[in-house]
Amino acid sequence: MVSIRHCWIDVATASVGGVTASLLLWNGLCVLASLVTLLVAAFLARRLLPRKWRQRKLGRRGATAASEKQGHSRKGGAAKPDRTSDDKSNSAAPRRPAKSVGDTGTLVEEMLTQGRYSLLLRPQIVANLSGDQLQRALAALDANMAVVPEGNVLLQTRHAELAPGQSAELAGDRVVRVEGFYLDRYPVTNAQYYEFVAGGGYEQMSLWDPEILPALLDFVDRTGHPGPRFWEYGAFEPRHHDCPVIGISWYEASAYARWVGKRLPTDAEWVKSGSWPVVTDDRVLQRRFPWGDTMDRSRANLWGSGPERVVSVHEFSSGVSVGGIYQLIGNVWEWTHSNFRAWDDAGGRLELAGPMKSLRGGAYDTYFDNQASCHFQSGDSSIARKHNIGFRCALGVCDLAEFLQGGVGAAAADTDADHISEAAAEGDAAQKPEEALEDAMLEEAAP
């Protein structure tokens, strides 16, 4: 604009003062050059702007605005995004951490922001962390995950839960030994899952089970973008920020867990974390609900006790388990790693339409009390993307660095982090820190 105004002033001057036509031509060329520069700059900015930044911007703006700008029609069903053209630079698999980072610090920062702290505490990686970074990773672990000690847990069959009062032998119950592990205090939220989607999780083939790769393109949201079923344009509604992510299959849950360096809990682990068994006289005594043996609907988001929809993971905090795990009962069913155990139903073997994975905990629309207990097992197809199924992740204590296994959790955080970092670094001094970190992450990501 300045150039244009300048030009017009020159024109006026020329006409009045009788300046030569060559000066006018020179001014015109200046204007043209500045316009071309602006256009080139805009084009380059559009091309070079990171995809993540653009997606975040889209998420903030909301799906409606994005749909208007992109000219998509919701009712008409938007076409699937062309992953080969616009996103070509981002679809390279596996997607390694940003190459431009160059130093461990930024990479660690990014991983901490993404909630991938458990990866940093792996034996292969922990040596590369500074004392401050290790402290922060440990603090994140303690804030987000609860320790469940090793021990025995009684796994009841569906039949035992549906017909209480039977002897354990008749009901087909079995005692399972569980090693110590960490379990997420809250179900995985939309905001957490967004980091996975925005980080190209759906394009990193190494995160996914090989058998599901052909179906991966079907794991899209309402507008055809990769992501949970009920999202739009690869983003969730801002008001659902802290709600558990829903509309994801068992495979998507598993892929996310791998991406953050965790895994899905097994059935026995899930039951142990909720029922908190105590073994006395060789008998396993465990509670039916995380808060005790009696159903109290005010402690869980179930049918009739909540707003009949998914709520924030921070609500119904009175239903917390002994170990400090929230919403094990209600709000959303949770995928576990185990198969649905239809074969040991004491009432007879069940025939399934297809392979099913185990679900635990009940959801906001679970109707009966006995189906919202720690012992009740349901199941669904591993590719089902339902409105009331979410998940939380687990992490074996044995998967952490060796020096963290002795003083589990908070105890480990209290130790001298600098000393630990130095001691760990001595053993792996030959490899460059950032290289070791990247290699270890890729190893962890492999299914």
Next chain:
Amino acid sequence: MSKRSVLPMESYRLAQYAVQVPCYICEGGNSFDAELCRHCCAPMALAHQANAQKVHPKMVAIVGSSGSGKTVYLGMLTDMLSRQSDRMQLLARGAFSITLQQTTVGALVRSEFPDKTPNEADRWCWMHCQVQSPRFKKPIEMIVPDVAGEAILHEIDHPRSYPALRSFFSKCCGAMVLLDAVQLESSEQTQDFFAMKILSYLCELDGDKKKGWPARPVAFVLTKADQCEECFNDPAHYAQTHSSGLWRLSQERLTRRRYFASGVAGACAYRPELGGRVQVPLRIEPRGIIEPFEWLIDQVVR
């Protein structure tokens, strides 16, 4: 064979026997102490309650082919509405009205579906209830029976074989037609044909354009929609795609119609039994149960 009995010769009893009590459904005469109507097998308690309260309960039909989920739907609906108090409330009138709710919920809590409704009219469950809602000025008295799908089909094919059904359908002020969405999806046309038959039957029964079935509200409910999730997104589109015959007929014949989707079980498995296999719900999470009833009641009250 008649059974002899000794009756006290009291004048008031004789007087009571002398007066015939009309059945509320078929209007046939019965003795005052009859449990079921001797003409149509409907419970005489319906007539006694109507007489005592001096209110004429409205009647709503829930129809569908055998196995379409009428018993589960009605049992679940009554249980949900009797436990819920904010949207709409349902209060049973008479002990017999709770039987259906009891048997259905008792089965579902054990993760089983209730037994098939018998074809014999004297074994059907009738429900007389009072519906309350903040939207209505006065509570609504309502009668809803759970009838066997095969009996409905038999009555359609051979009219007057079930007198209770014919009388009941002619007096109904609205209906819910249940269609098994899973069968529709698998291109089985049984559901389509049944719904078309019942629609034609009702319009033949009372085809008056102002007061007959063409003007009465009909809710089409796609049941078992939890097993074909896209049904929930747009039930009308789903019906148009998978049940085109019924869709056209309903567009042509009915002025007040709406399509709904509902489901009770989150997922199902099968238990092998002698002579086949039985479907077993893996969890109970009702969806879309109240909405069709709410719409129907709104239409009836209007």
